[in-house]
Amino acid sequence: MVEHDSLAATRDSYDAAALAYAQLFSDSLQDRPLDRAILDAFAELVRTSGDTRVADLGCGPGYVTAHLHKLGLAASGVDVSPAMITLAREAYPDLRFDVGSMAALDIADGTLSGVLSRxxxxxTPPQDVPAILDEFHRVLAPGGHLLIGFSASEDPSHPTQVFDHSVAPAYRWWPDHLAAMLRKAGLAEVGRMVREPQPEDKRQFQEVQLIACKAEAVVG
Incomplete structure (x- = not known):
């Protein structure tokens, strides 16, 4: 279970920053063609299942949830910050947004064809991430896909590194280490995109987005 103090601190920090965050990032996909491309690929993989239900976990003010909806997915959003959820509901009243924790989702087993964790x-403290990956696996249907985004660490001998985040304490991950954790949770990597830092970026870190798939159910 994710440590209560860490979760509460993250919630309170994003509640305080919600309006400024929404104003800063609400149109950020417009200037990020690579992000749009991998979201497109994720949406196509989900649509091939025939069931388009997707949860955007850590949805913030909802702009990516709305983008997934435009891509033809039955997208809903979950965030630990009530203030973020209020903004998302105001901006996108036709979509569903709920306050909740990734560590204990109010979603039935095996009911989603896609999970986005951007x-x-x-x-999340590194020791608590495996439980969250298990939760992603639980809510995904067999053959369902996860798209997970994170900032990369540079040193495989130190698979997680703390970095200075303006809202709450945060961690970077060595990509292969996180991919191995996904495999252990029953989510096999099928592809990844690495975005190199650009001169205008505040943080000079690689950004990594992995797509993983839950194994199909075995018949017989």
Whole structure:
């Protein structure tokens, strides 16, 4: 279980920053063609299942949830911050947004064809991440896909590194280490995108987005 103090601190910090965050990032996909491309690929993989239900976990003010909806997915959002959920509901009243924790989702087993976790695990203490990956696996249907984004560490001998985040304490991950954790949780990597830092970026870290798939159910 994710440590209560860490979760509460993250919630309170994002509640305080919610309005400024929404104003800063609400149109950020417009200037990030690589992010749009991998979201497109994720949406296509989900649509091939025939069931388009997707949860955007750590949805913030909801702009990525709305983007997934435009891509033809039955997208809903979950965030630990009530203030973020209020903003998301105001901006996108036709979509569903709920306050909740990734560590204990109010979603039935095996009911989703897709889970999006876009920079939402970075505030979770590393020792608590495996339980969250298990929760992602639980809510995904067999053959369902996860798209998970995070900032990369540079040293494989130190698979997690703390970095200075403006809202709450955060961690970077060595990509292969996180991919191995996904495999242990029953989510096999099928592809990844690495975005190199650009001169205008505040943080000079690689950004990594992994797509993983839950194994199909064995018949017989």
């Amino acid at each position: 920079w939402s695990i970075i505030h």
